[in-house]
Amino acid sequence: MAVYTEVSDDDLKALASAYDFGEIVSCKGIAEGVENSNYMLQTTKGPYILTLYEKRVNPDELPFFLGLMEHLARAGVQCPVPLKGRDGNALRTLCGRPAAIVSFLTGIWPRRITIDHCAGLGPALAGLHAAGRSFNMTRANNLSLAGWRDLFSRTGAAAENIERGLSVLISDELTALGKAWPNGASDLPAGVIHADLFPDNVFFLDGKCSGLIDFYFACNDFLAYDIAICLNAWCFEPGGDFNITKANRLLAGYETVRPLTPAEKNSLPLLARGAAMRFFLTRLYDWVNTPPGAMVRPKDPREYLHKLNFHRGVSGIAAYGLS
Amino acid sequence: MAVYTEVSDDDLKALASAYDFGEIVSCKGIAEGVENSNYMLQTTKGPYILTLYEKRVNPDELPFFLGLMEHLARAGVQCPVPLKGRDGNALRTLCGRPAAIVSFLTGIWPRRITIDHCAGLGPALAGLHAAGRSFNMTRANNLSLAGWRDLFSRTGAAAENIERGLSVLISDELTALGKAWPNGASDLPAGVIHADLFPDNVFFLDGKCSGLIDFYFACNDFLAYDIAICLNAWCFEPGGDFNITKANRLLAGYETVRPLTPAEKNSLPLLARGAAMRFFLTRLYDWVNTPPGAMVRPKDPREYLHKLNFHRGVSGIAAYGLS
Numbered sequence: 103m104a105v106y107t108e109v110s111d112d113d114l115k116a117l118a119s120a121y122d123f124g125e126i127v128s129c130k131g132i133a134e135g136v137e138n139s140n141y142m143l144q145t146t147k148g149p150y151i152l153t154l155y156e157k158r159v160n161p162d163e164l165p166f167f168l169g170l171m172e173h174l175a176r177a178g179v180q181c182p183v184p185l186k187g188r189d190g191n192a193l194r195t196l197c198g199r200p201a202a203i204v205s206f207l208t209g210i211w212p213r214r215i216t217i218d219h220c221a222g223l224g225p226a227l228a229g230l231h232a233a234g235r236s237f238n239m240t241r242a243n244n245l246s247l248a249g250w251r252d253l254f255s256r257t258g259a260a261a262e263n264i265e266r267g268l269s270v271l272i273s274d275e276l277t278a279l280g281k282a283w284p285n286g287a288s289d290l291p292a293g294v295i296h297a298d299l300f301p302d303n304v305f306f307l308d309g310k311c312s313g314l315i316d317f318y319f320a321c322n323d324f325l326a327y328d329i330a331i332c333l334n335a336w337c338f339e340p341g342g343d344f345n346i347t348k349a350n351r352l353l354a355g356y357e358t359v360r361p362l363t364p365a366e367k368n369s370l371p372l373l374a375r376g377a378a379m380r381f382f383l384t385r386l387y388d389w390v391n392t393p394p395g396a397m398v399r400p401k402d403p404r405e406y407l408h409k410l411n412f413h414r415g416v417s418g419i420a421a422y423g424l425s
Numbered sequence: 426m427a428v429y430t431e432v433s434d435d436d437l438k439a440l441a442s443a444y445d446f447g448e449i450v451s452c453k454g455i456a457e458g459v460e461n462s463n464y465m466l467q468t469t470k471g472p473y474i475l476t477l478y479e480k481r482v483n484p485d486e487l488p489f490f491l492g493l494m495e496h497l498a499r500a501g502v503q504c505p506v507p508l509k510g511r512d513g514n515a516l517r518t519l520c521g522r523p524a525a526i527v528s529f530l531t532g533i534w535p536r537r538i539t540i541d542h543c544a545g546l547g548p549a550l551a552g553l554h555a556a557g558r559s560f561n562m563t564r565a566n567n568l569s570l571a572g573w574r575d576l577f578s579r580t581g582a583a584a585e586n587i588e589r590g591l592s593v594l595i596s597d598e599l600t601a602l603g604k605a606w607p608n609g610a611s612d613l614p615a616g617v618i619h620a621d622l623f624p625d626n627v628f629f630l631d632g633k634c635s636g637l638i639d640f641y642f643a644c645n646d647f648l649a650y651d652i653a654i655c656l657n658a659w660c661f662e663p664g665g666d667f668n669i670t671k672a673n674r675l676l677a678g679y680e681t682v683r684p685l686t687p688a689e690k691n692s693l694p695l696l697a698r699g700a701a702m703r704f705f706l707t708r709l710y711d712w713v714n715t716p717p718g719a720m721v722r723p724k725d726p727r728e729y730l731h732k733l734n735f736h737r738g739v740s741g742i743a744a745y746g747l748s
Contacts, residue, residue, distance in 0.1 A: 211434075
């Protein structure tokens, strides 16, 4: 849940005059995205989404994110398309913040993940990876190894408060990941990844994937790392069990668009450990740094500790349902 | 900001089958209303608002609220119209809560109140009062004198913590209001009032009032008490000054539809004191009873203490810009 900034009717009037979508007849803050303020705009030409970028987004990186969405949409990926104003710019300033309007996507994100959702996610993710190949801007993943170490160093004794002995375990795991993690010279296919493709960023309609949203963590990294993030976010049951059927459908669906290389299959358990570490650490950081009166409730990091432990016990791709 | 309940895609499918609006293609929680969960529904027949009634609304009173909106809309008041399902019912159950779908109203609520907004509010409020005359259900105002005393008794020493000596002042004022407050035998016109017509419940479009929302405090009381609530909510500047021009435009606008009686004009300062007391006490109550980690930040009750004091110093309608 977001909506941090109050947009006045005067601001909206000024905004409307910069675009060709007629008049804004309604603007309601929506509970979507946690990093930015999002509004559902109804205009005389139809619905749009207005986003105000809050503190956590680096304004210098917005041209990458907006350019990526435009590129992907042009390549056929169902994602929000930044709307250009009369001046030709998609990015502008509103209420003292960077702001953009994007197209409205139909669909509803799934609250209860089924096998069919995983089957629909796979091809959509592979389609994003394929379309991203021809995008010519790049952004480093600041939430990879170095970022994890930095986050861990800034959480202090927090891990210890969650579980005794946990800080040593995390420290050891970071060392192990650091030794094994593939580097730029690896033969793993790399490119633009979404890097945050959780269920609330994937819309479905009539059982089919109808769109992907929230590209504000997108960056360049190993494509299979994006798959690893999805294995964590989509294939564990609420009780904690790993659902191998969901993983199989996700991976098999992915391969209908882009077959995985042998190196990717071999690396998946390691990448999944890293992906679990990444979300464990950001959640741990938020857990420690969210003041008690904040409007956003931090998520329990232990969910990702459990996932990390699962992948530590995985020796090969068979555990994810592929042969 | 609201949205407390997560509506699943399965719930939405079941909901859609109960109505004749085609398919639900989007459902987003919106930051509207503080008592209930509200969602913007996009259907293949257009936009609607879905409301799930949370704890603070008494389910037994929902037929009054929904019936009132239907009655007012039929009488020409621009307000949400409850949508009836195939079974003829507007009220149903979703996620274990009472729920209703209402029509979508265009317009944006004003963040910075101008004199023109007050001029537009007056006739809209009078139109609501006129249309409410023929509504045949009734609901007592549980936030009048007895309700204020009850709220005050349940806030304990809270007033004292805000300002030393405040609890005696409030207690004395409640006694004074109790002696002077008009009763059922008074000659003040009574009927259905909105009882919570703050700026976020009034939409404007192209400078004109385009609709009134959130009827979940509506009840039967003196019509002029509703005006008194609006004087408090619309005619004080953010710094605390009372803007007599705004009050004049509000009252003059109201009188274009329904002229005030001499008794109403005489009672307005007293009713405005009572209205300020009502919002001071509910804010004081929320201030004390909102846990630190809650998603909703309580409003500072002192704003209404200031307004109460202003009206205590008013001797006649001239202070509100009417002669």
